[in-house]
Amino acid sequence: MLKELLMEIDNADFVSKAVLASRLNRPVSLVEQGFEELVRMGYLAEDAGQNCYDLPCGKCPYASMFQKEPLKTWSITPKGQNLLESWRMAG
Amino acid sequence: MSMTIALAGNPNSGKTTLFNALTGSNQHVGNWPGVTVERKEGQTRYGNQVYRVVDLPGTYSLGAFSEDEVVAREFIVSGNPDVVINVVDATNIERNLYLTTQLLEMGTKVVVALNMVDEAESREIHVDEKALAQRLGVPVIRTVASRRKGIDELMEAAIAVARVPLNGHVQLSYGESIDKRIEVLKGFLQGGDFRYPSSWLALKLLEGDSYAKKFVFENSNLRDLEEFSRFWDEVAVHEEEFQLEIVDSRYKFVGDITKDVVRRPGVAVETTTDKVDRVLTHKYWGMPIFAAIMFAIFQLTFAVGQDLLGEWMAVAIDYVGGALEGFLVGVNAPAWLIDFIGNGIVAGVGAVVEFVPLIVILYLLMGLLEDSGYMARAAYVMDNTMRAVGLQGKTFISMIVGFGCNVPGVMATRTLENKKDRMIAILINPFMSCGAKIPIYLVFIAAFFPSYGGLVLFSVYALGVAVAFLMGKIFSKTLFKGETSHFIMELPPYRKPTLSNVVRNMWDNVSGFLARAGTIILAVVSLLWVLAVLPLGVEPYGSASILGRIGQFIAPIFEPAGFGTWQAAVGLFSGIAAKEAVVATLGMVYAGVEAGTELVAAIREVFTPLTAVSFMVMTLLYTPCAATLGTIKKETGSAKWTLFSAFYSFGIAWVLSVLVFQVGRVLGFS
Numbered sequence A: 001m002l003k004e005l006l007m008e009i010d011n012a013d014f015v016s017k018a019v020l021a022s023r024l025n026r027p028v029s030l031v032e033q034g035f036e037e038l039v040r041m042g043y044l045a046e047d048a049g050q051n052c053y054d055l056p057c058g059k060c061p062y063a064s065m066f067q068k069e070p071l072k073t074w075s076i077t078p079k080g081q082n083l084l085e086s087w088r089m090a091g
Numbered sequence B: 001m002s003m004t005i006a007l008a009g010n011p012n013s014g015k016t017t018l019f020n021a022l023t024g025s026n027q028h029v030g031n032w033p034g035v036t037v038e039r040k041e042g043q044t045r046y047g048n049q050v051y052r053v054v055d056l057p058g059t060y061s062l063g064a065f066s067e068d069e070v071v072a073r074e075f076i077v078s079g080n081p082d083v084v085i086n087v088v089d090a091t092n093i094e095r096n097l098y099l100t101t102q103l104l105e106m107g108t109k110v111v112v113a114l115n116m117v118d119e120a121e122s123r124e125i126h127v128d129e130k131a132l133a134q135r136l137g138v139p140v141i142r143t144v145a146s147r148r149k150g151i152d153e154l155m156e157a158a159i160a161v162a163r164v165p166l167n168g169h170v171q172l173s174y175g176e177s178i179d180k181r182i183e184v185l186k187g188f189l190q191g192g193d194f195r196y197p198s199s200w201l202a203l204k205l206l207e208g209d210s211y212a213k214k215f216v217f218e219n220s221n222l223r224d225l226e227e228f229s230r231f232w233d234e235v236a237v238h239e240e241e242f243q244l245e246i247v248d249s250r251y252k253f254v255g256d257i258t259k260d261v262v263r264r265p266g267v268a269v270e271t272t273t274d275k276v277d278r279v280l281t282h283k284y285w286g287m288p289i290f291a292a293i294m295f296a297i298f299q300l301t302f303a304v305g306q307d308l309l310g311e312w313m314a315v316a317i318d319y320v321g322g323a324l325e326g327f328l329v330g331v332n333a334p335a336w337l338i339d340f341i342g343n344g345i346v347a348g349v350g351a352v353v354e355f356v357p358l359i360v361i362l363y364l365l366m367g368l369l370e371d372s373g374y375m376a377r378a379a380y381v382m383d384n385t386m387r388a389v390g391l392q393g394k395t396f397i398s399m400i401v402g403f404g405c406n407v408p409g410v411m412a413t414r415t416l417e418n419k420k421d422r423m424i425a426i427l428i429n430p431f432m433s434c435g436a437k438i439p440i441y442l443v444f445i446a447a448f449f450p451s452y453g454g455l456v457l458f459s460v461y462a463l464g465v466a467v468a469f470l471m472g473k474i475f476s477k478t479l480f481k482g483e484t485s486h487f488i489m490e491l492p493p494y495r496k497p498t499l500s501n502v503v504r505n506m507w508d509n510v511s512g513f514l515a516r517a518g519t520i521i522l523a524v525v526s527l528l529w530v531l532a533v534l535p536l537g538v539e540p541y542g543s544a545s546i547l548g549r550i551g552q553f554i555a556p557i558f559e560p561a562g563f564g565t566w567q568a569a570v571g572l573f574s575g576i577a578a579k580e581a582v583v584a585t586l587g588m589v590y591a592g593v594e595a596g597t598e599l600v601a602a603i604r605e606v607f608t609p610l611t612a613v614s615f616m617v618m619t620l621l622y623t624p625c626a627a628t629l630g631t632i633k634k635e636t637g638s639a640k641w642t643l644f645s646a647f648y649s650f651g652i653a654w655v656l657s658v659l660v661f662q663v664g665r666v667l668g669f670s
Helices: A001-009 A017-025 A030-042 A078-090 B015-023 B067-080 B090-105 B115-123 B129-136 B149-162 B176-190 B200-207 B212-217 B226-237 B237-259 B272-278 B286-308 B311-329 B335-353 B358-372 B374-388 B395-402 B407-414 B419-429 B435-448 B450-477 B499-533 B546-561 B564-575 B580-589 B598-607 B609-621 B626-636 B639-666
Strands: A044-047 A073-076 B004-008 B025-030 B038-046 B049-055 B083-091 B110-115 B140-142
Touching: A001 A030, A001 A073, A001 A078, A001 B237, A017 A030, A017 B067, A017 B272, A017 B450, A030 A044, A030 B090, A030 B237, A030 B609, A073 A078, A078 B038, A078 B140, A078 B237, B004 B015, B004 B090, B004 B149, B015 B025, B015 B038, B015 B149, B067 B407, B083 B090, B083 B140, B083 B149, B090 B110, B090 B115, B090 B200, B090 B237, B110 B129, B110 B149, B115 B358, B129 B140, B140 B237, B140 B598, B176 B226, B176 B237, B200 B212, B200 B237, B200 B395, B212 B335, B212 B609, B226 B237, B272 B311, B272 B374, B286 B358, B286 B374, B286 B450, B311 B335, B311 B358, B335 B435, B335 B499, B335 B580, B358 B374, B358 B435, B358 B499, B374 B395, B374 B450, B395 B419, B395 B450, B419 B450, B419 B639, B435 B450, B435 B580, B435 B598, B435 B609, B450 B609, B450 B639, B499 B580, B499 B626, B546 B564, B546 B609, B546 B639, B564 B580, B564 B609, B580 B598, B609 B639, B626 B639
Parallel strands: B004 B049, B004 B083, B083 B110, B110 B140
Antiparallel strands: A044 A073, B025 B038, B038 B049
16 A cells, blocks of 8 residues: 555645545555654655744744635655655656 | 552553543552653552552553553563553554554563543444454453443453463464474573573563563673574564564454444445545646645735725724824924924834734734644645655645745755755745735835735745745755655644634734834834934935935946835835834834825835836845844854855845836836
């Protein structure tokens, strides 16, 4: 499953765990665990995002006007890229 | 005490509930030796026997990646429990069975408590526990720990398993390559005096388990054996591949079982979120749809905020100002105080606060959009458009944030690991029209374009984005060449906005807006008022005041842009302190204009539609506010880039506003 998951992530324009679960014919919770495993093994990196950091922006009316919740992004690490490349070459 | 029962399972599987059901008040809490992980132990009586029950930390797996995992597996492998009750959440069985496979790998005696079956069945999830038991090779007992259901059957099964020798249960296969190497490693390990089962240790070594590697090499001289060394060097080359294969094999094992033993209601292949996203995140249509949504929001803002709510705020401010002035006259307050309150504070701060109804509607609509989950899609389509013009990276995240305020927008660039991406993001962020500039646009829209408010506001934002994209492209080709980072966004599912949430956020934001007006803007206006009435003896708010002289000094810069008056100049100058101060300053310096004290009327007197547009272009793009510049300095650690940002943005603003005015004049606009 992890191999298929990593390949799906590599081909995806965006991450939707529900869509990935549907494509892999697995429950969403298992896909979530798959993400955790790939991060743990160093193939995927997660950036949970953060707004306002160490500023007291909470009360400012403008800080959260357009994006209150941080946007999470994922990137395939160089280790993950090497693995994908080796799979592609192996066919 | 006859035997020890360990409870293992995922967090939130009901393990602790089961522990409490078994032990009641006969439990004590401490810590596992040497770590900060809580240890819970108790006793349960069943029949005539008392059993020791140990509640292991809740974990999703038994690797060596956290103290919880190490503690749990150490106890199972070397603490010698007589039986392990593996609590499995029936509503999330696939995820829970991953731990079960690892328990089976350990060769320990296991009974599965299939917990929360009532909740599973309410969700129409049916698990055939007999089939599951057969596939796993261990007893599976249905329980509802919260209602003490199945506890007796569970204890019966646990005691029965504990009493009989382990007859082996289902063995996982990890693929021929790994299975063969496990056998070879077992051969090497069996000669040693390890407290762990050799098959488990062999598996862990191939999986690259750091704890297992350290343990084996510190407690044996295997590394000295030439045959082992050759074997191990070959394994090391494939370590990552083996690790992935082993983990994947476990998931395959779980997947194959649950496919046969779990029945669920049919899940739609395509969810509502997916269907909506196919349209809203479309490669070509996504950006136009986003633009249309923002345009609609701006139109609605004016339709409701201005047309429906009317000018009650301006009337209210006029009333309050008049009442205050009357009160001060009545108590024989000094003239300077009356002037300060009336023509300074009320005219200045009031000019900003006058647009609260529009701000309220805008915050409400933006809150609805954000709460629905759409803004993540907006960020995604912006990212797509940026990639299309050769910009990549997480720049769009800081740009989206920058629409609210450029300070967190600049700080959001921290998420960019690539230095080049980060610098570009910092330098283009100020072109995102922040929330503080909205009152400026609203004044000029009210003066000259009252029927086209939505269109004008949308155009201003669009121009800012366009300039940001263009400058980003130029920077990426010139000053900051190099590789860009690759990533993908996670789009959360859509959700129904909750009115209470939206209204609460709107209220927080509006009260924050008013608080800001009452503090920062008040402070700026107060300072400017002092500059506007000094030196004593000159006409207050006139060109001979300190403020007027500052304005006259810098006004010629703006002549080519069509607004070369000292009042417009000091307005822009004050915007470096805080952008709303532009409106507050204009409100103050135009307070005494013959046409009336109302700022909008005053603006109509001194500007034209064309110069209004060029002024808005200037305020959109020119030097960021002091807080943003301070943040740029902090984030770049460079005074050079901070000054560059201040001057180059002014330069671009000047060029464009001059272009707008001069071309407009040539084309016959006024």
